[in-house]
Amino acid sequence: MILPLPSGEKLSLRRVVIKLGTKQITDTRQLNEENIERLIDEVMRLRQQGVQCVLVVSGAIGMARYAMGMGEREFTLAEKQALAGVGQGLLMSFFAEKFQKRKTWIGQVLLTHYIFDNRKTYLNARNTLNTMLEMGIIPVINENDSVATDEIQFGDNDRLGAYVSVMVGADLYIMLTDIDGLYAYFGTPQQRLIPVVRGIQQVARYAQKQQENFSRGGMITKLQAAKITTTAGIPAVIANGFRPGVLEEIFGGLQTGTIFLPSGKTINYRKRWISSKKMKGKLVVDQGAKQALLKHKSLLAAGIVAVEGDFKEGDTVLVVGPEGEEIGLGIVNYESREIEKIKGRKSEEIAILLGKNKVNTVIHCDNMVLYGEEEYGSYSGD
Numbered sequence: 001m002i003l004p005l006p007s008g009e010k011l012s013l014r015r016v017v018i019k020l021g022t023k024q025i026t027d028t029r030q031l032n033e034e035n036i037e038r039l040i041d042e043v044m045r046l047r048q049q050g051v052q053c054v055l056v057v058s059g060a061i062g063m064a065r066y067a068m069g070m071g072e073r074e075f076t077l078a079e080k081q082a083l084a085g086v087g088q089g090l091l092m093s094f095f096a097e098k099f100q101k102r103k104t105w106i107g108q109v110l111l112t113h114y115i116f117d118n119r120k121t122y123l124n125a126r127n128t129l130n131t132m133l134e135m136g137i138i139p140v141i142n143e144n145d146s147v148a149t150d151e152i153q154f155g156d157n158d159r160l161g162a163y164v165s166v167m168v169g170a171d172l173y174i175m176l177t178d179i180d181g182l183y184a185y186f187g188t189p190q191q192r193l194i195p196v197v198r199g200i201q202q203v204a205r206y207a208q209k210q211q212e213n214f215s216r217g218g219m220i221t222k223l224q225a226a227k228i229t230t231t232a233g234i235p236a237v238i239a240n241g242f243r244p245g246v247l248e249e250i251f252g253g254l255q256t257g258t259i260f261l262p263s264g265k266t267i268n269y270r271k272r273w274i275s276s277k278k279m280k281g282k283l284v285v286d287q288g289a290k291q292a293l294l295k296h297k298s299l300l301a302a303g304i305v306a307v308e309g310d311f312k313e314g315d316t317v318l319v320v321g322p323e324g325e326e327i328g329l330g331i332v333n334y335e336s337r338e339i340e341k342i343k344g345r346k347s348e349e350i351a352i353l354l355g356k357n358k359v360n361t362v363i364h365c366d367n368m369v370l371y372g373e374e375e376y377g378s379y380s381g382d
């Protein structure tokens, strides 16, 4: 299937990730069964046209509130984790029954940040998803809320879906929600839909957080999600899942929702993994180091001016320039306390300062993902 993009390019669609927000499933007082049936029919039609679909389905907590008749009251985190355990089972049996009627199997995959941080579990999860798709099974993904503590939590499925899109090498990431897309001046008489976004920075100010208790993302996390996928070369769409025919409109190239276009570049598998790891800290670099990084050189201690956070060797950190501008993400060869000691110093001094010999790159260029600057990479190899 070929999708004409507003940029004039044509996108070949073999694999897509579609995220259904909590509000697609329930408002906690009723189940949106008719709408879900319609969306499932649209997914089935995509599959008939040869498009592999991965679903990211929110709503475990909302489903439990609906089923247990708990309505709108506030819950603690521990209570929400308990409710997720109830709702996830209900959610899956609900979807399994709908898909089985259409002679299609779905497979539950519950993920947390921990799975993405660790290269072994990341590759395992990726293999499982790829195998399911090859077997014609539709993966239905949610966060494993019942076990996710702050440390390993995504907290919203917008970003989880984005990381899954990067993991499975999707051609497009679609976030279906209860609104037509991203609005400028949302909630004012001047509000207007933004059809195409070419740089998240220009629209970030329009996003507002969602206040509701059971639907966690709001527009802020949808924009963060779009940044994750577009950095990896994957366009993202926010569209209204209550609009009949919405998937057909998107796949037919008709203007609906908001589409976020990537810089036109894509990144190799290893760098995709790096961009999926949780950031554990921050390095501020000087102008010279910034220029070197943008030319795909490694980061040396001499160019580092400040360290934030407490991180270990092998963790992922955000690298920012002198004005706080985000340059990219990288895996560090030193822990934060070591970088404190060697920042601004020449590589030859490291052994004396730390009392041991280590590689002289703080971040090797192969372990660095630059925002919007990456070269086309091959999709082969890990």
Ligand SMILES: Nc1ncnc2c1ncn2[C@@H]1O[C@H](COP(=O)(O)OP(=O)(O)O)[C@@H](O)[C@H]1O
Pocket (backbone or CB within 6 Å): 020, 021, 022, 023, 024, 058, 176, 177, 178, 179, 181, 182, 183, 184, 185, 186, 206, 207, 208, 209, 210, 215, 216, 217, 218, 219, 220
């Ligand atoms: N700039 C904006 N444009 C559109 N919607 C916005 C904007 N800022 C905040 N929102 C809110 O984001 C909501 C969608 O996010 P959310 O409630 O998390 O949905 P979902 O459960 O589908 O993920 C909309 O209903 C709207 O109230």
Ligand SMILES: N[C@@H](CCC(=O)OP(=O)(O)O)C(=O)O
Pocket (backbone or CB within 6 Å): 020, 021, 022, 023, 057, 058, 059, 060, 061, 062, 084, 142, 143, 145, 155, 156, 157, 158, 214, 215, 216, 217, 218
């Ligand atoms: N994982 C949670 C959903 C959290 C979430 O991101 O919700 P939403 O903003 O509606 O996509 C659940 O299943 O209840």
